[in-house]
Amino acid sequence: MRVVIxxxxxxxxxxxxxxxxxxxxxxxxxxxRVRAELGFDQIHWDGRTVDQAxxxxxxGSMLINLAGELVDRVPTKRNIDLLERSRVEPTLxxxxxxxxxxxxxxxLQMSTLAIYGDGKEVVLDDDxxxxxGPRQMAGVAKAWxxxxxxxxxxxxxxxxxxxxxQKNTPALNxxxxxxxxxxxxxxxxxxxxxxxxxxxxxxxVIDFIIANHGISGSVNVTSPNPTTNRDMMRSLRRVLxxxxxxxxxxxxxxxxxxxxxxxxxxxxxxxxxxxPSKLLAAGFEFEHTEFEEALSELLDLE
Numbered sequence: 001m002r003v004v005i006x007x008x009x010x011x012x013x014x015x016x017x018x019x020x021x022x023x024x025x026x027x028x029x030x031x032x033r034v035r036a037e038l039g040f041d042q043i044h045w046d047g048r049t050v051d052q053a054x055x056x057x058x059x060g061s062m063l064i065n066l067a068g069e070l071v072d073r074v075p076t077k078r079n080i081d082l083l084e085r086s087r088v089e090p091t092l093x094x095x096x097x098x099x100x101x102x103x104x105x106x107x108l109q110m111s112t113l114a115i116y117g118d119g120k121e122v123v124l125d126d127d128x129x130x131x132x133g134p135r136q137m138a139g140v141a142k143a144w145x146x147x148x149x150x151x152x153x154x155x156x157x158x159x160x161x162x163x164x165x166q167k168n169t170p171a172l173n174x175x176x177x178x179x180x181x182x183x184x185x186x187x188x189x190x191x192x193x194x195x196x197x198x199x200x201x202x203x204x205v206i207d208f209i210i211a212n213h214g215i216s217g218s219v220n221v222t223s224p225n226p227t228t229n230r231d232m233m234r235s236l237r238r239v240l241x242x243x244x245x246x247x248x249x250x251x252x253x254x255x256x257x258x259x260x261x262x263x264x265x266x267x268x269x270x271x272x273x274x275x276p277s278k279l280l281a282a283g284f285e286f287e288h289t290e291f292e293e294a295l296s297e298l299l300d301l302e
Contacts, residue, residue, distance in 0.1 A: 001025055001026070001061065001062055001105075002025070002026045002027065002028060002057065002060070002061040003017075003025045003027050003028070003030045003060070003062045003063075003064065004018050004029075004030065004058055004061045004062070004063045004064070004181065004267065005017055005028070005029050005030065005063075005064045005066065005105070005250070006028065006045075006047075006063070006064070006065045006066060006067045006094060007030070007031075007065065007068060007110075007219075008027075008029040008030070008031065008064070008102035009029065009031050009033075009035060009038065009069030011166055011168065011169050012066060012164055012166065012199075013029075013064075013066045014038070014150060014203070015166065015199055015202075015203060016064060016066075016203065017029065017038075017040055017205060019203045019206070020206075021040065024280060026041075026056050026060075027040045028040070028041045028042070028043060028061075029042045029043070029134065030042075030043055030045045030054050030057075030067075031043070031044065031045070032045065032046060032047060033086070036055070036223065042134040043057065044105065044164075045093075046169055046191070047067055047086070047089055047090040047093065048089045048090070048093055048247075049093065050093055050097045050174075052095050052101065053145055054097075054131055054258065055100065055101040056102075056184065057099045057100060058097055058098050058100050058103065058104050059085065059101055059102025059104070059160070060096070060102065060104065060105055060118060061104045061105065062095065062104060062105065062108070062210070063098075063104035063107045063108065063153070064105075064108045064109060064110075064206075065091060065094055065107070065108070065109050065148070066110045067086065067087065067090035067091070068083070068086050068087040068090075068110070068144070068302035069082055069083055069086040069087075070170065070195070071083060071114075071267065072155050072171070072262065072265060072267070073134045073138070073262065073264065073265070074257075074258060074262055074263065074264065074265050075134075075264045078137045079136075080118075080135055080136055080140065083136060084140045084141035084143050087140065087143070087144040087147070088143050088144060088147045089239065091109070091144065091148050092147050093145035094148075094151070095147070095148065095150055095152075096153045098151060098152050098153065099152055103152040103153050103154065104126065104153050104154070105153070105154040105155070105159050106153065106154060106155050106210065107151055107153035107155070107156045107157070108156070108157050108159060108206070108209065109145070109148045109149070109151075109156065109157065109158045109159065110143050110159050110161060111144055111145055111158050111159055111160045111161065111218070112137075112160060113160050113161065113162050113195050113220065113222060113272045113274045114137035114138060114140075114141050114144065114272070115131070115137075115138050115141035115142060115160060116128055116130065116131050116135065116138065116272050116274065117129045117130075117131025117132065117133060117137060117138040117270070117272075118131070118134075118192075118266075118271065118272075119125050119131075119193065119271065119272040119273055119274070120192075120193075120227065121133075121193075121273065122273065123274075123275060124273060124274045124275070125219075125220065125271055125274075125275050125277035125278075126218055126219055126276075126277050126278045127277075128274075130142050130145075131168070134266055136264060136266070136272075137266065137270070138283070140256050145158055147216075150208045154215050154218060155213065156163050156217070157209055157215060157216055157217070157219055158217065158218045159205075159221045160218055160219065160220050160221060160222075160258065160274075161197070161222065162194075162195035162197050162220075162221065162222030162223070162226075162274060163194065163195065163196040163197070163271075164196075164197055164198075164199055164202050165197065165198050165199060165295065165298055166199040166298070167198055167298060167299075174261070175236060176236070176240070179233070179236040179237060179240050179242055179245075179248055180240055181245055182242055182243070183245060183248070183299045184204040184233050184236050184237050184240075184242055184245045185233060185244075185245035185246045185247045185248055185250070186227050186229060186230045186233055186247040187233065187247070187248055187268045187269070188229070188247075188248070188249070188250045188253055188255055188269050188270075189229075189250075190228060190229045190230030190233070190247065190269070191203065191228055191229070191230065191268055192229045192268075192269060192271030193226045193227070193228055193229075193271035193273035193274075194219075194226060194227050194228065194229060194232050194291075195222040195223070195226040195273070195274040196222065196223055196226070196227070196291060196294070197221060197222050197223050197273050197288075197295040197299070198223070198269060198287070198288035198298065199298075200287060200288065201223070201286050201287055201288050202221065204284075204287070205221050205279065205284065208279070208282070208284050212282055214282070215279075215282055219276070219278050219279060220244065220274050220275065220276045220277065220279070221274075221279070222275070222276050223274065223286060223288065223289055223291070224271070224272050224275055224276055224280060224286060224289055224293070225290060226273050226274060226275070226289070227291040228271075229268075229271065230267065231291070232291060233245075235291055235292035235295060236291065236295070239292060239296050246260055250269060253265050253269060254269075255269055
C-alpha cells in the first residue's frame with residue numbers, strides 16, 4: 001500500500017520507512033526539507049498549511065504521523081510551547097486534509113507514555129488516565145492526542161511509545177557517553193521506572209497493528225518489563241565493562257541538565273511503569289523483554 005509518513009526523517013521515521021519499503025510498500029515522506037540521500041519519494045510541507053500537493057496522497061493510504069520537535073531541551077515556556085505546537089499543528093493539518101481530500105484507511109499516530117506523567121510505582125496499562133502534568137510531558141501529550149481525535153480515518157491507532165532503543169540516537173548516546181566516562185551511577189533515587197522498547201520490536205509492533213484490524217485507540221508500545229533507573233544504570237555498566245559508580249544526587253542532575261546538557265532534568269528524574277496490555281492480549285510476542293539483553297544485542301556485545 002501507499003504509506004505516507006509525516007515527520008519521517010528522524011531516526012525512528014527512517015527505520016519505519018526502510019522497514020516498510022523492504023516489504024514492498026510505496027513510501028512517501030512529508031518533510032520540511034527534502035533530502036535526496038534518503039532515497040524515498042518526498043513532498044515538501046510546512047506542517048501547517050493544507051496543500052493539495054501532499055494532501056491528495058492521504059486518501060486510502062496508511063498514514064504514520066511522527067511530526068514533532070525533540071523533547072531534549074530546557075523546559076522553558078518558549079520551548080514547551082514549541083514542543084506542543086510542533087505536534088499539534090501538523091496533526092490538525094493532516095486531519096483537515098483528510099476531511100477535504102480523502103481519509104487514510106489506517107492512521108498510526110505517534111504519542112508518548114509521558115502522557116501518564118510521573119507514574120511512580122503505579123502499573124500503567126493502556127486504559128490508565130492521563131496525568132495533570134508536568135506540562136512538557138503530560139500536557140503536551142494530551143494536546144497532541146486531542147488534535148487527532150476528530151480524524152476521519154478508517155482506523156486510528158495512537159502509539160503511546162516508550163523510549164525506543166536504537167543506535168545513534170541522542171538519548172542512548174548520552175547514556176553510553178556518561179557510562180563510558182565512569183559516571184554511570186544511579187540517577188537521583190534510582191527508583192524511577194523506565195519504559196523502553198527495542199527498535200526491532202517497535203517495527204514488529206507496526207506490522208502487527210497493520211495486520212490486526214481489531215486494534216484501535218490508544219496502545220502502549222513498550223516492553224512488558226520496564227526497568228528502574230537503578231537497574232538500567234547497572235546494566236549499562238555491565239554491558240560496557242565499567243565498575244560501580246557513585247550515584248548522582250537530584251540537585252546535581254538538575255544543575256547539569258540545565259547548564260551542561262541544556263535539557264530537561266525531569267526526563268531523568270521521573271518515570272512510568274507502563275505495560276503493553278492491548279498488544280499482549282492480542283497475541284503479540286516480544287523478542288526483547290529484558291533491558292540488558294536488548295542493550296547487548298543492540299550494541300553487538302553479546
